Structures are given as structure tokens and as C-alpha cells.
Amino acid sequence: MTHSSTAPATAPRGVSQNDGASAPVDSAYDLAALVAARENERFALHSKYLNEMWVRVLKTIGYDVGFTRGLGPYLWDRKGDRYLDLLSGWGVFAVGRNHPALREALLSVLDGEFANLVQLDVSVLAGVLAEKLLAYAPGLEKVFFANSGAESVEAAIKFARAATGRAGILHCAHSFHGLTYGSLSMNGDEIFKKGFGPLLPNAREVPFDDLAALDAALKGRDVAAFFVEPIQGKGVNIPSDGYLAGAQALCRKYGTLFVADEIQTGLGRTGRFFAIDHFDGIEPDMIVVAKALSGGHVPVGAVLTRKWIFDKVFDRMDRAVVHGSTFSKNDLAMAAGVATLDVMKNERVVENAAAKGERLLASFRKMAEGYELVADIRGKGLMIGVEFGPPQSFKLKAAWNLLETVNSGLFCQLISIPLFRDHKVLTQVAGHGNHTIKLLPPLTISDADCDWIETSFDAVIADAHKAPSAVWSLGKTLAEHAIKARMSG
Structure with a gap:
């Protein structure tokens, strides 16, 4: 069944029928058409009418990909690339996006x-x-x-x-x-x-x-x-x-x-x-x-x-x-x-969360044994924290201390940004000035999704243990941005 309503014959006073639209929209009230017509204005609209600072943050860290679709634990950007969502709207999408x-x-x-x-x-x-x-x-x-x-x-x-x-x-x-x-x-x-x-x-x-x-x-x-x-x-x-x-x-x-x-x-x-x-x-x-x-x-x-x-x-x-x-x-x-x-x-969602959480925690703990930057793994079910801490080796310690001097907790961005950019995994830092990456995926994730998580984290953390590397080059860029922001503030 199609659910629609007819648009009013006349627009409200002071607003033209096509006010602000860059392309005509069918007379049926079609929000999908409206969104598609104005997709290229996504960030401009928010900068002008909503929170411009948040738009600046997204562009600075490369998260301005423009998500257009979500289903289960997955998101798709404007180019059609698929992402695994470990943020789930800060825990909102426990049963995944758009569950039938x-x-x-x-x-x-x-x-x-x-x-x-x-x-x-x-x-x-x-x-x-x-x-x-x-x-x-x-x-x-x-x-x-x-x-x-x-x-x-x-x-x-x-x-x-x-x-x-x-x-x-x-x-x-x-x-x-x-x-x-x-x-x-x-x-x-x-x-x-x-x-x-x-x-x-x-x-x-x-x-x-x-x-x-x-x-x-x-x-x-x-x-x-x-x-x-x-x-x-x-x-x-x-x-x-x-x-x-x-x-x-x-x-x-x-x-x-x-x-x-x-x-x-x-x-x-x-x-x-x-x-x-x-x-x-x-x-x-x-x-x-x-x-x-x-x-x-x-x-x-x-x-x-x-x-x-x-x-x-x-x-x-x-x-x-x-x-x-x-x-x-x-x-x-x-x-x-x-x-x-x-x-x-x-669908036994809670039981799935327990099983997949047990698998991921075991995998992360095994992974942590080989990486000095990983300080702790903790969590229950699919609420998992991967904490990073000061390394022992001289070269890594110097790079870590430089980032911490500029902005405490900045190192986690060196993990979350490559996860997003290179592996299409969306995750978050667990708080301001925090050294923990938090995983809050939908509770419906599969074993294949767990494979995706484990492989991606292992690759990014391994790269972080190489200095110099792309990760530490990113760290230098983020540190420069943080210094400029502090000076302008």
C-alpha cells in the first residue's frame, strides 16, 4: 500500500511553492524525492541553519561522506560504499536500522x-x-x-x-x-x-x-x-x-x-x-x-x-x-x-549480543597481547571498550607524548579515522579526553560482521605501531588542526 497525502494547493504566506528546491518535486508528498533533490545541499543547509561547528568537525576528520541509506548494521554513503555501523546512533539501533x-x-x-x-x-x-x-x-x-x-x-x-x-x-x-x-x-x-x-x-x-x-x-x-x-x-x-x-x-x-x-x-x-x-x-x-x-x-x-x-x-x-x-x-x-x-x-537478539560479545572480547584480548599501545580490553555483551595507553618503545613513546601534549585523547582519532576511511567501520571515542574506542554495534550483527571488525581493528592497530606511518602522519595533521583551533579560540 502506498502511503501519501496530497500537498496543499497553495503554499503558506511568504513561501513560494518551490521555495528553496533545486529541482521540482512530484505533487504527491514524496520525501525521498525531496531529499534526493537537495542532497547536494546537505552540509550547506546545516552550516546555515543548524550547527556549523559540527559540520566543520565532520569535514576536518573526513566523515562528510553523506550517508543515504541504512539497513540492519550497515550504512551506505552517497557513492554507494557500504559501512559497518559500530555506533548505532549511540545505541539506539539495537535491532538494526529499518527493521521490517x-x-x-x-x-x-x-x-x-x-x-x-x-x-x-x-x-x-x-x-x-x-x-x-x-x-x-x-x-x-x-x-x-x-x-x-x-x-x-x-x-x-x-x-x-x-x-x-x-x-x-x-x-x-x-x-x-x-x-x-x-x-x-x-x-x-x-x-x-x-x-x-x-x-x-x-x-x-x-x-x-x-x-x-x-x-x-x-x-x-x-x-x-x-x-x-x-x-x-x-x-x-x-x-x-x-x-x-x-x-x-x-x-x-x-x-x-x-x-x-x-x-x-x-x-x-x-x-x-x-x-x-x-x-x-x-x-x-x-x-x-x-x-x-x-x-x-x-x-x-x-x-x-x-x-x-x-x-x-x-x-x-x-x-x-x-x-x-x-x-x-x-x-x-x-x-x-x-x-x-x-x-x-x-529473534533472540539478547542471546546474540551475548554470544557475539564473548567472541569479540576474546579476539580483542588475544590481539592486545601483541600490541603495546593497547592498554585494556573490557566490556560485556556488545558494549566493548578498547583502551589505548602510553607505549614503552622510545619511538612510539615520543609520538604518543607529542599528541598528548597537544590534546589529551587525540590518539584515539588515529584509530577511529583510519577505521572509517580505510575499512568502512564507523565507531566512536568513548568520551572527551578519553583513550578508549567504544563499540556499540546493533545487537543483530553476524559472524561475518565480527570478521570485519576483527580484521579492521587488527590492521589499523598494527599500522599504529609503525613510526613513521600513515597513522602518525594523520596524527601530525590532527595536532596541527588542534593547535590552530586553540590559537583561534
């Missing part, structure tokens, strides 16, 4: 002409999605839906304060919970905070994986909630075996809510449905999810919480709308969430 079941679910909502967002009603799909999510979270009985991970974190902050009557919020160093004001107040990287203060005055930071520091911070009994990522996204930092259980016990002792931020780690990313499932006895008071729940199509986030917390917020009929979000339970988002969970179950 997701597309079918969304089209069925549009075809069904549902009475969406009536507001003075409730959604069947929201109820179904909440039921499905809570089946994975024993002890949690209520769900609040939001539009994103950050918005879900904001809700969890409000719920924690309402439930405990306390103002304090605690988070870990190197954490990332979002970029809105409440979530930004719990950001462990100062570069995101600079220029946006003052932030929440009652948000405090403790070291990750440090129970003594957590104990000291909670003793005052003024902390509403402790927010923690079971595995930190910025660096792929994994806690020691007893940390999360110990943190939960301390929270119980001092009357603080224990909140697991599973926005990136949840829904199978680590080879379990939740990352907390790797650790015995963890039963958070709230779990925050988003990213993968969207299926990559319609933004959605959720707070899974204990009933008594929920009831402290919505405690009377005149407070039934004391917190909410206009678009949060829209039928497209709910359908995307339902379809995503069904795909994960029916």
Missing part, C-alpha cells in the same frame, strides 16, 4: 487511524508496553513514559524528591545522564557543564566503584537518590563485582533511592536484558530506559519504579497531572517500543 517489523508496526498505527493523544483518555498501547517492560523488572510495578533518556532522568529526579522529601541527588564521576538541566547537574564531564551554570545546587559527585566514598556521602541522610550506570558509557567502566550490591545496601541503610540508569546498557546491550542482571541481588527502586526502546524510529523513554514511589507523586485526583509530557505516550512511540521488545524476544 518496526516499519510494519508504525505503518499499522497510521493505517489504523487511531485516536492518538486525546489526553482526556488513556492509551491501550501504553498499557501493553508498560506490561511488557515490567515483566523484565521484578519488584517494579509502575511506568512513566517520556520522550527521551534525559527527560526520563528528569522525571526520576522529581519522583525521588517527592517520595523522600529530600533535595540531594548523587551521581558518579565520569557519569552521563543527559544534557537537560537536572541531568546535566549529574554529568561527570565538566566540558558539558561549562557556560550553563548554575546547575542544581544539591547535586553531588562521588567516585565510581568506591563504597567508602558513597557511604560518606549518604551519611547525612539528605540524599533523595543515587543515580548510577551499571556500566559507565563514558569509558565503558565496569564496577567490581560487589559494588552495585554494596551501593544498594548503603542506599537502603540511609533511606536513599537506588536508581539504575540503563539508558545505554539496557534492552540487551550487555548480553542480558538489563546490565544489572549481571550482578546478584540488584533490585533498584527505579530503572531508567530509552535509546533502544525506540527501535530507532520514534523517541521514547521510560522510568520503571516501585508503586509506593509513584503513589507519592500521583497521590490525589487533583494531582493526577502533576507531572507529564505532551507526546510521551503517543501511539507511534508505544508501537515502536512494543515491536522492539517483540523482535528482541522472537
Whole structure:
């Protein structure tokens, strides 16, 4: 079935019918034709109307290839070259891009002409999605839906304060919970905070994986909630075996809510449905999810919480709308969430993530034995960090120190850029000033994709151990760019 609508006969006031178009578009509302007609303006449009600095970054590092198509774990650029996507939209495309079941679910909502967002009603799909999510979270009985991970974190902050009557919020160093004001107040990287203060005055930071520091911070009994990522996204930092259980016990002792931020780690990313499932006895008071729940199509986030917390917020009929979000339970988002969970179950996506992650981690660890620049390999499932560190040999050490003097963490670009340029593998550095390359591929990758990953990383890391080489020539160019940027700033 073709889904289209007729374009208005007259354009809005002040806009001509073909305003801005470089080629005529058929009268049927064809977005594919619109995109094709203006593809050559992709970066010019963004420079003029959106974030010009981001366009400059892409052009500087050679990522301005113009992706035009995505399917499963693959992307295609304007020239038709195929790439393996190890970024997956920062973890959004857990079931891959444009999964047919997701597309079918969304089209069925549009075809069904549902009475969406009536507001003075409730959604069947929201109820179904909440039921499905809570089946994975024993002890949690209520769900609040939001539009994103950050918005879900904001809700969890409000719920924690309402439930405990306390103002304090605690988070870990190197954490990332979002970029809105409440979530930004719990950001462990100062570069995101600079220029946006003052932030929440009652948000405090403790070291990750440090129970003594957590104990000291909670003793005052003024902390509403402790927010923690079971595995930190910025660096792929994994806690020691007893940390999360110990943190939960301390929270119980001092009357603080224990909140697991599973926005990136949840829904199978680590080879379990939740990352907390790797650790015995963890039963958070709230779990925050988003990213993968969207299926990559319609933004959605959720707070899974204990009933008594929920009831402290919505405690009377005149407070039934004391917190909410206009678009949060829209039928497209709910359908995307339902379809995503069904795909994960029916196609054993979580099990695939565990198996492929085990293979890749073993391969990287074996690879690391022969390369002095590789400092550590860590991860669970398909959340993997490859950390680089100072080499021992004189020639490599001199080159490393030069890059570090210019810009800490710059070496990782010497790995990620050749991976992209020469091997068509898209990946990311795990944080500002970080020495870790992070892999967050779709959870549906195959053994052939693993071959592609292993071969590509091995070739690029091997080249980095040759000095001089193309990799270190790239390093010199990047260092010059960084010096120029610093001088102009």
C-alpha cells in the first residue's frame, strides 16, 4: 500500500511553492524525492541553519561522506560504499536500522487511524508496553513514559524528591545522564557543564566503584537518590563485582533511592536484558530506559519504579497531572517500543549480543597481547571498550607524548579515522579526553560482521605501531588542526 497525502494547493504566506528546491518535486508528498533533490545541499543547509561547528568537525576528520541509506548494521554513503555501523546512533539501533517489523508496526498505527493523544483518555498501547517492560523488572510495578533518556532522568529526579522529601541527588564521576538541566547537574564531564551554570545546587559527585566514598556521602541522610550506570558509557567502566550490591545496601541503610540508569546498557546491550542482571541481588527502586526502546524510529523513554514511589507523586485526583509530557505516550512511540521488545524476544537478539560479545572480547584480548599501545580490553555483551595507553618503545613513546601534549585523547582519532576511511567501520571515542574506542554495534550483527571488525581493528592497530606511518602522519595533521583551533579560540 502506498502511503501519501496530497500537498496543499497553495503554499503558506511568504513561501513560494518551490521555495528553496533545486529541482521540482512530484505533487504527491514524496520525501525521498525531496531529499534526493537537495542532497547536494546537505552540509550547506546545516552550516546555515543548524550547527556549523559540527559540520566543520565532520569535514576536518573526513566523515562528510553523506550517508543515504541504512539497513540492519550497515550504512551506505552517497557513492554507494557500504559501512559497518559500530555506533548505532549511540545505541539506539539495537535491532538494526529499518527493521521490517518496526516499519510494519508504525505503518499499522497510521493505517489504523487511531485516536492518538486525546489526553482526556488513556492509551491501550501504553498499557501493553508498560506490561511488557515490567515483566523484565521484578519488584517494579509502575511506568512513566517520556520522550527521551534525559527527560526520563528528569522525571526520576522529581519522583525521588517527592517520595523522600529530600533535595540531594548523587551521581558518579565520569557519569552521563543527559544534557537537560537536572541531568546535566549529574554529568561527570565538566566540558558539558561549562557556560550553563548554575546547575542544581544539591547535586553531588562521588567516585565510581568506591563504597567508602558513597557511604560518606549518604551519611547525612539528605540524599533523595543515587543515580548510577551499571556500566559507565563514558569509558565503558565496569564496577567490581560487589559494588552495585554494596551501593544498594548503603542506599537502603540511609533511606536513599537506588536508581539504575540503563539508558545505554539496557534492552540487551550487555548480553542480558538489563546490565544489572549481571550482578546478584540488584533490585533498584527505579530503572531508567530509552535509546533502544525506540527501535530507532520514534523517541521514547521510560522510568520503571516501585508503586509506593509513584503513589507519592500521583497521590490525589487533583494531582493526577502533576507531572507529564505532551507526546510521551503517543501511539507511534508505544508501537515502536512494543515491536522492539517483540523482535528482541522472537529473534533472540539478547542471546546474540551475548554470544557475539564473548567472541569479540576474546579476539580483542588475544590481539592486545601483541600490541603495546593497547592498554585494556573490557566490556560485556556488545558494549566493548578498547583502551589505548602510553607505549614503552622510545619511538612510539615520543609520538604518543607529542599528541598528548597537544590534546589529551587525540590518539584515539588515529584509530577511529583510519577505521572509517580505510575499512568502512564507523565507531566512536568513548568520551572527551578519553583513550578508549567504544563499540556499540546493533545487537543483530553476524559472524561475518565480527570478521570485519576483527580484521579492521587488527590492521589499523598494527599500522599504529609503525613510526613513521600513515597513522602518525594523520596524527601530525590532527595536532596541527588542534593547535590552530586553540590559537583561534
